[in-house]
Amino acid sequence: MNKKVKRPVVISFFNNKGGVGKSTLSINLASAFADDYKVLIIDNDPQGNCSELLSQEQDAEIKNAYLGKEINIRKINFNALLESLELRKRTKKDLSIITGGMALLDVETILKDKPAGETVLARNLKETIKDFDFVFIDNPPSLSIFVWNALCLSNHIIIPFKPGRSEFTGITNLLKIAATVRTELKHNINILGILTNMFTDTSVSSMYVADLEKSLDSNMMFENGVKATVKLMQAATFGLPVDLLFPEKEEAVVAMQDIKKEIIKKLEDEK
Numbered sequence: 001m002n003k004k005v006k007r008p009v010v011i012s013f014f015n016n017k018g019g020v021g022k023s024t025l026s027i028n029l030a031s032a033f034a035d036d037y038k039v040l041i042i043d044n045d046p047q048g049n050c051s052e053l054l055s056q057e058q059d060a061e062i063k064n065a066y067l068g069k070e071i072n073i074r075k076i077n078f079n080a081l082l083e084s085l086e087l088r089k090r091t092k093k094d095l096s097i098i099t100g101g102m103a104l105l106d107v108e109t110i111l112k113d114k115p116a117g118e119t120v121l122a123r124n125l126k127e128t129i130k131d132f133d134f135v136f137i138d139n140p141p142s143l144s145i146f147v148w149n150a151l152c153l154s155n156h157i158i159i160p161f162k163p164g165r166s167e168f169t170g171i172t173n174l175l176k177i178a179a180t181v182r183t184e185l186k187h188n189i190n191i192l193g194i195l196t197n198m199f200t201d202t203s204v205s206s207m208y209v210a211d212l213e214k215s216l217d218s219n220m221m222f223e224n225g226v227k228a229t230v231k232l233m234q235a236a237t238f239g240l241p242v243d244l245l246f247p248e249k250e251e252a253v254v255a256m257q258d259i260k261k262e263i264i265k266k267l268e269d270e271k
């Protein structure tokens with residue numbers, strides 16, 4: 001990545017539709033980036049799915065970030081995990097996590113009543129994240145105070161999109177949300193792209209993708225996407241990113257690498 005790209009690059013994965021692959025894409029892309037960069041994943045979701053997908057306790061360390069307390073950023077020891085699963089692979093990935101979980105719900109009311117409650121996370125984590133090249137934030141599916149906080153800390157949004165009926169309105173709303181962050185919260189955020197996930201080789205799937213492409217700027221959609229594949233579900237069951245469980249030529253692993261390259265290119269091409 002060229003030196004002009006300002007680090008850390010902070011990317012929020014968000015779509016107010018549930019089950020489109022926000023958590024799956026954020027951990028697997030974070031893992032792909034962690035081969036070459038120092039990466040932090042923030043599990044900003046009371047569901048704690050990212051933490052679970054990476055075999056971490058869902059102890060909501062993120063709560064301390066909201067409360068302005070000291071936080072424990074955990075570097076993931078993948079080699080210990082691989083060993084415990086009796087897998088022979090070893091890795092040098094540099095991936096750390098701020099865990100999510102149910103306890104995050106405790107801070108919801110406190111935040112809502114606070115003046116500038118949307119910018120707490122940005123203020124409290126600004127210094128901490130400077131140690132990283134990339135920060136990926138996984139978000140809950142509905143637009144809550146947690147999401148506003150994530151957006152105020154992020155420079156970019158990736159919108160995972162699962163081809164299907166009635167997706168278009170949701171995406172139009174997301175474009176408005178980004179505009180609100182810029183105008184009302186005075187924070188510059190950009191939509192890096194809409195990333196198609198769980199597509200199939202059926203004509204129905206391509207029809208939904210083509211429909212969305214027609215209605216948006218051409219550069220808004222990622223060229224690469226991720227097919228629906230059982231490998232990602234298997235990796236989830238093991239609590240490992242897909243690239244640690246399967247060989248590098250596996251389709252889902254290749255897809256994550258291609259998206260990684262496309263993200264870097266998009267960042268480099270930005271003015």
Ligand SMILES: Nc1ncnc2c1ncn2[C@@H]1O[C@H](COP(=O)(O)OP(=O)(O)OP(=O)(O)O)[C@@H](O)[C@H]1O
Nearest residue numbers: 018019020021022023024141198227228229232233
């Ligand atoms: N490309 C894929 N192929 C097959 N299954 C997938 C794929 N991507 C995600 N899944 C599965 O779809 C389900 C939903 O994915 P995920 O939890 O990542 O979505 P989400 O948007 O984070 O959901 P939520 O809105 O609840 O946070 C999971 O069971 C996951 O394993």
Ligand SMILES: [Mg+2]
Nearest residue numbers: 022023049139
């Ligand atoms: Mg999720």
